Amino acid sequence: MSEQSHPYDSYFHVLEPVLISKVEEFAVLGYGEVEKTDLWEYLTKKVWKKPKEGIRMYELVSDVISINVGKYMNFAAVEAIKSPNWLSELESEELQELLNPREK
Numbered sequence: 474m475s476e477q478s479h480p481y482d483s484y485f486h487v488l489e490p491v492l493i494s495k496v497e498e499f500a501v502l503g504y505g506e507v508e509k510t511d512l513w514e515y516l517t518k519k520v521w522k523k524p525k526e527g528i529r530m531y532e533l534v535s536d537v538i539s540i541n542v543g544k545y546m547n548f549a550a551v552e553a554i555k556s557p558n559w560l561s562e563l564e565s566e567e568l569q570e571l572l573n574p575r576e577k
Contacts, residue, residue: 479517480524484533491537502542507549512540515548 485492492509499507520536 479521481517481521481528481533484530485513487530488533488537491534495537495540499542499545504542504546507545511549512537512545514552515540515545518552519544519548 489509492512495512496507496509499505516536520540525532
């Protein structure tokens with residue numbers, strides 16, 4: 474999860490089955506690298522940026538269920554670019570392929 478505490482962090486374990494279901498949905502759609510903590514970071518940083526006091530569980534579940542793949546992937550791409558070490562996180566093989574793409 475993120476390094477900063479979010480008011481909804483106490484709900485993470487309660488929402489875990491819904492997060493797992495969403496991760497499985499992403500995998501079926503071909504996005505197998507997405508983890509439940511990645512989705513949680515998206516929710517806390519983007520969807521729940523301004524937490525509501527007295528939020529209901531059904532609202533949180535609805536937010537998880539309605540995560541849009543395209544919006545999540547845009548968020549993940551921006552977060553990766555904002556990361557100071559995004560280039561060093563690439564494995565050397567991936568980096569070489571980016572620098573010297575093979576012609577097909």
